[in-house]
Amino acid sequence: MKIAQIDPSDANTVYLRVSANGADSIWITTDGGAHAQPLLSTASTLGGFVRASDGALYAGTSAGDFYVRAPGANAFDRVYVISYHNGKAMLGASRYGNR
Numbered sequence: 001m002k003i004a005q006i007d008p009s010d011a012n013t014v015y016l017r018v019s020a021n022g023a024d025s026i027w028i029t030t031d032g033g034a035h036a037q038p039l040l041s042t043a044s045t046l047g048g049f050v051r052a053s054d055g056a057l058y059a060g061t062s063a064g065d066f067y068v069r070a071p072g073a074n075a076f077d078r079v080y081v082i083s084y085h086n087g088k089a090m091l092g093a094s095r096y097g098n099r
Contacts, residue, residue, distance in 0.1 A: 004049045040076050
């Protein structure tokens with residue numbers, strides 16, 4: 001388990017990267033580490049994770065998957081390419097989890 005990021009607006013909120021069996025997940029603690037719960041589990045390793053200044057969370061995997069959790073949302077959306085049209089990618093999103 002590694003610290004992925006400490007929330008700059010609340011030092012008790014910490015995002016943790018948990019690795020097991022070639023896959024990563026993001027967990028969150030809002031009480032300084034006394035308790036933690038999973039936010040996102042992936043089938044591959046995380047290539048990056050960031051909390052934006054507006055509170056949105058972004059995660060990308062080594063397999064090319066990209067996830068977004070909007071500010072105030074309870075779940076991540078998986079953003080993916082639906083198709084290409086005239087050389088432009090058409091993006092879509094699907095809900096991941098209900099946390």
